[in-house]
């Protein structure tokens with residue numbers, strides 16, 4: 194992934210809106226407010242490509258971005274949104290399950306975890322879904338600048354312990370801060 198080669202393609206609300214699975218793609222998942230938009234903007238080098246806000250009307254969309262001519266980057270809607278109506282959550286979960294279990298071109302999921310909060314039960318749910326869908330996932334810690342250096346190792350330990358329970362987890366964790374630019378180059382090269 195190179196800065197500047199990414200463009201917004203479309204927002205998808207149902208399976209029949211997905212683009213053809215003819216390009217390798219990676220997706221980004223995480224709780225709402227985890228820093229997903231900021232990370233995608235930092236990765237792509239485009240300030241407002243992914244919206245750095247939680248517009249409630251857009252919480253159910255799967256956003257597709259083209260990366261050069263041959264790849265997609267997929268921004269999954271944030272989950273665990275406080276006060277989301279049950280019907281909205283259910284519709285979202287159904288779409289997410291369908292996407293994760295049926296997307297042949299999906300090469301890896303990046304699971305974003307807030308460095309201050311660690312792995313939460315809602316994250317575990319998504320990880321289980323990735324296990325059963327046999328989608329390899331890699332954890333990206335966000336907002337690392339918000340955690341004191343001495344608190345980083347205990348947090349990573351909690352995450353490693355959680356990952357050990359998931360067969361689809363890739364063991365290497367990437368520590369990032371969109372604000373400081375930490376880990377962005379590493380994540381680009383992994384993608």
Ligand code: GDP
Pocket residue numbers: 223224225226227228229230231232244245246247271335336337338339369370371372373
């Ligand atoms: P999203 O809901 O997951 O897309 O999260 P956003 O990207 O909108 O970020 C949520 C909030 O966290 C915003 O106020 C961001 O400015 C802030 N934020 C995101 N990334 C970082 C980071 O790396 N460091 C710090 N300090 N704040 C961040």
